[in-house]
Amino acid sequence: MQSDWYIRRHLKLRHLQLLVAIDDLRNLGRVAAxxxxxxxxxxxxxxxVEKGLGVTLFERTARGVNxxxxxxxxxxxxxxxxxxxxxxxxxxxxxxxxASGKVAVGALPAVAPTLLPRSxxxxxxxxxxxxxxxxxxxxxxxxxxxxxxxxxLVxxxxxxxxxxxxxxxxxEDRFRLVARRQHPLAGRTRVTWSDLREYPWVLPPVGSLLREPLEVTFEEHGLAIPRNQIETLSVHVISGYVESTDAIGCLREAVAHRYQALGALAVLPLDLPKMLGPVGMTWSRERLLSSSARLMMKCLENAINHRASPRHARASG
DNA sequence: TGAATGTCGGAAATGTATCC
DNA sequence: GGATACATTTCCGACATTCA
Structure with missing residues (x-):
């Protein structure tokens, strides 16, 4: 097979860099530069390379290559x-x-304030x-x-x-509704959906993972999407806005309890259905993980087990 | 060790498609 | 149809590798 022989005998890193650069820039002149x-x-x-492999890798056009x-x-x-x-x-x-390596971690707002610091x-x-x-x-x-x-990893x-x-x-984690500590609903032992009707809300933006299941939950309880609302995924904005207004916010249970433990917010006594899948780690199937990345993953798993430990409870509180 | 061969890349000319 | 942008071809030199 022609391509097999060519790849083993002639294909070099220089060629791979060239292909990636052409794909990135789609213009041979800019690739050359x-x-x-x-x-x-x-x-x-x-x-x-194309001759060696016996296939056309890029289609040439008057506006560049594809x-x-x-x-x-x-x-x-x-x-x-x-x-x-x-x-x-x-x-x-x-x-x-x-040095002992480097690791780059992407964190969704759901885990940034809780799981990640412990890990x-x-x-x-x-x-x-x-x-x-x-x-x-x-x-x-x-x-x-x-x-x-x-x-x-993410x-x-x-x-x-x-x-x-x-x-x-x-x-697995659920969501909880939060309000400021002095909120009229904060001291109650029981809160119903109709109690929430009159308050402003902080909602996840349209198109975000949580938005659709939250809208469904509103509908199931006969509530319209609140008109008085702001949209954000930022945990800082949610907590800050809720803390200083009568607004209701929706946070991951672990995050909500953390803010409650800090004395900033109150978790409202109202159960929400399970709205999103589990929290976990995602990494590329096509790239090798560095030893630092593997260690980080191990620490994330261990941090789950340490969640209830007194030492870390003190450290995070 | 030196000739043969292979590889890489530059300069200039040329080809082609698109736009006005 | 000319201007323009971009790709291709040809020819060449420099350097590295192979082999007798």
Missing amino acids: SLNITQPAVSKMLGE PTVYGAALIDHARTVLGNLDVARAELRDLLSG LALLKDRSPGTSVLVREGTQESLLQELLRGKLD VGTLPGRAPHFEEKVLY
């Missing part, structure tokens, strides 16, 4: 190979410098030299970054059997 070679060299190199199905398939693998080499290079550099504390206990980058965002944006190799509501990703459940 980015690789510090001339445009004809790019054209020729691409032509040689990958064919063969090109797209090879580019996916090229990104994986280059990404894995980045991981290997980073690990080697860290070993040589005496980071465990990680720092075990490997003080490991540096950690934590990036907060929406599930969609974080998964995109994960796919691009900018993050090692912690939060699991996407659920998405292609390209592996996932592991950490724990």
